[in-house]
Amino acid sequence: MAAATAGGVGVALQAAEVLESILSGSVGPEGRQVLCTKPTGDVLFSRDGGRLLEALNVEHPVARMIVTCVSMNQNVTGDGAKTFIILLCDLLRGLKAFTEKERGSFGGSIPSQERHWKICCQWKYISQAILTFQAHILDYIMTQYLRKHFLSIFSFSGEEKKVCRSSLESLLDAYFCGRVGRNNQKFISQLTCDYFYKCLQHEDGKDEMIDLVDEYFLELCTAVTGLPVSSSKIISGFVIHRDFSVYCPADGDMRIIIVTEPIQPALSSSGSELLINSEAQFQASHIWITEKTKTIMKDLQSKGIKLLLSSVKQQETVIYYAKQNGISVVEYIPSEEISLLCRIISLSPFMPSWATSVCHISDTALVTFCRPILLNSRRYVHLGLLSTHSFIPHCLILCGPVQGLTDQHIRAFHGAFKVLRQVFKVLYLSYKVQRSNQNETSNSINSKENKQSHHLIEVYRALFEKQHLDSFLISKDNPSRTQSHLRDAPDLVLSSMESKNDIPSTTLTQTPKIKEDFESLLCSYPNKIGIVDTKEPLVAISCSCSGDSLTDIPDEHLSVIEQTCKMSRTTIDMKSKEVLQDPSQSYCTSFIQAGSVLPVGGHFEILLHYYLLDYSRQCQKPELQCLEMPNWDASLPGTVYLSFPYLHHLQCFVQ
């Protein structure tokens, strides 16, 4: 049993590490494409983490669960699959190291029964700690510390809040850097940006527009193989992926209707019986059917209908009379396209009624043009739709030499809109600010550079007391537990620092300091919690920054990252002030503002790491040490946020 539990994290880590090693090749701007072949002979290119994981068909149950979690997460966020795996791996790795260390402290003399029980307790504790960490600390750090580093995608000009095009461009650039081949990144990103602005009616409708595009993306784009990627374009209107059954050229605005069932009445309807007594009767009923169809089509013409869109096959008679009356017909339209059309032009399908002599046409709509368009050596129907209040209909034509590539671009494009949807959404966090006094909050934020305000100390204290109580409760049952836990904590800091820094001198100079800090913290709790040396964190961040760079990436990128950090620094100063002065700062539930973005290149991870370290020094929370990971992916706060609940679930499972 003990082995099984011990295997729990080990196995999970093993599975996650395998996945990590598979994905590591395609992370970041230097990542490369992966080719997926299918037994049918199809080939597919991908740099999309979620797609690759799905293609793997993993067998191991834990790995399969991880893959499911990743895909679910990516379905919402559109990005972050690779980040997810890397984060998960490092968390598991940290936990493993931590528990092994602790297990060593149990000693070999304890009977196995007791040992097992201890291990179970330990896992229970860790699981709860992670939950608490996710719900309170991480969200707290996110709102209180990282907030000041958030840039906004909006530009504020007076009262108006507008999406800043250059910010949007750089956001998309960063996103596509990790998703498509590097010779097309710029082009595709530009195309996405253009598409966004072309479809956008006005700023307020952008959420609705993005939702619509996201939901019906596959209908809105057409893949064309055999042309170079640079031939991709945006066309106005909507492309129905079917050909005309009847095409009658017409100029100007046209009235259209949509039908979802055959116009021609059937000889017998389902569930009924038709008794034929004579040949003449049979002929007469046929003639009646034709007559009826003729009148309906005539009627449609008299109402000025020029185009009939049908989701089903219509009888030849209908086609014939449509042609006679100058009505163009498109048949077999997929139901998704019909529902998108209905939504854009707010039109309900027409129901032919055969009982009355004049049929009642409930709903018609106008289109500006309707003509054939040749794509992919096939003729499709190109409709000029009038724009709704939020969406100006535009279609995407994505070209590529092979289908695998166009698929990749479609998926990346779709993901980009999911990302945009996340960006423009306010993200509510589970952490609650305990006091909503506006003045105090803003004061605390303004004084952040020097020391924590009283208010924040209170929060810390509350958290710390709670946690202390927890560990105390455990220690009642198991006296050695707290002791070992406390003793282990500083060592763990040391080990994690060592593992992450290749420069031993830095580590050596720093660890005693941390140790001191910890000890003093422990001795003088709770009086010293609020006191933080302002110099030390700065050392910590620069050290962790260089340490990461050394272990994980070649030197040449170091400068790039530093530059990004610097650049973002300067912009933060400008932007964060705007954010801070925003009167909407008084809140009860904490949230991340809509449009918040962070610079890429691991900046987010480094910042988070720094604040966690800083925080852990104050609160003594060793698990936090595990959460340090270098990563050069596009990082949106939402992405990481959403991944944490899954991390927690995973932990529960591991128990």
Place this chain on the structure above:
Amino acid sequence: MSRVKAKTPSLCTCELLTKEIVSKSLSGLREIVASCYGPSGRLKQLHNGVGGSICTTSSSSLLFNNLSVTHPILKILTTSVQNHVSHFSDCGLFTAILCCHLIENFQRLNLSSATVIKVSNHLLSLCTDYLNSETCGCRISVDFSNMKTLHCLVQSILTSKPACLLNKKEADHISTLILKAFLLTIPEKTNDFAILGKSLIIPLKGERVMDSTVLPGIVIEMPEVQLMTFPIKKLPSNALKVALFCISMSGEISDSGEGTLIVTYGVSLENAVVDQLLKLGNQLISDHVDIVVCQKVIHPVLKQYLHQHHIVTIDRVGISLMEPLCEMTGTQPIGSLNFISPTSYGYVKDLCYTNFGSKPYFHLIPNDSTVCSLLLCNRNETSWNELKLTCQTAQHVLKLMIREPLALLGGGCTETHLAFFLSHKVISVPECVLKANDCTQTEYKIVANAFCNALQAVACSLEHDKGKILADRKYGHFWSVQPDFPPNVKWQDLVSKCGCGLCSNKEELNWCLLQSIHSASQNSPLQQPTNSLKDHLTLDCFTAKLHGLQVAVETASLILDLSYVIEDKN
């Protein structure tokens, strides 16, 4: 449930992408396609292990359709070439050879794939910008008022496919026919946008090539059983009335809906339908229809009845002929057996029965229409297939020409010219370009060199007889010398004109061997040949070649960017 099987895990491997395996399989494919290239290309005979038809070809579309490759990289390459061909019909071999050479050359470099991809992307943009610019020295604009250029273009396409088995005179004849058919499809009166008509290719296998001809209107093969001739009474207007049906007239009972039909004893539905058909026949007779054409089958009773009234019936024409028939006769396809609106009839000028070869045909002669039939003859099945494919390519290229009336110099001259252009361009690379592509001057030059070499290698694969390949530094054109020239003659005297036929060997041209220009880079910019158009130029379609170039570079980048393969074996 026994058929439900758990999915096996995929295999994640980078073994297939090692340089050795890739270059081995790529060079295999390259040798196959390169040996097909050009007028003196070698033919390939394709047949499978279990028998079936044998096809002799040197065209990329047939070759790749029948070639089953296993290596995923080759699959990507062939698919992308096939996709290109489905759009442009032309330049498939060019794309394939260039792509192979690019990948092989780039793999040999010891540079990171990121650099190679970025730089080659930039080089491609240099090429496309140059080709699209007015100053481009290797393209000529096509003048539609003068058929000479178009004729050259069509002839170049025909001669580049030796499997058609045409001699010079035959090639000339066929290219004239293709041009004639093309001109017939252009409508005389046009409003805002013109819709091109159709030229149908009618197979006449086993006849002499010189018997091929172009006829206005539509030629439909007559089934033997219908072989009966009777005089057709003519309308006073000297035209024949045509009714075109798109529904079946075979007397079947049409769809009765989802419910059930209960038929009383003694009532025959078949009779009812045939009765109805005969009523329809009566209406056709009273409307003075002369020809009834049906997409599907006409019931023999109705056929007989119509024949008795001297109405010609043509059935089973198929969906592909429906559109040209509508266009030519001006009919609306009738979709009802009960009522026929008088407006849905159309007219033809005349109907003839003619024999081509040994088979009887109906020939519908239109009054004034953009539909024509190209009766294509060739000696045997496989050469006819190749000829048909080539004709379709030529027709497609002519259509592309309307959209973009430009042609590129063929015969290897465009490739050499571009290579010279690039090697001159990269002598001094602006700092901003290097910065944007994140590479050094040397790296850029190395990649550019590999790119130029690939372009030249494409030109060199036109030569299959071990001849000497030269290029001139003045215009950057391609020249080839026969391999077995007598020793007492200077080879400079043997060449008379370049690959495309634009330049002649009259001036000082500063020759060099083609494969070695990278060592001595091009110092002076290329000049434009000043002389006027010659009679016999070898030309390529501009649109097809430009896209081919782009697709080749993009596919090469895609393949070079791969890091490993996930194989799904379910």
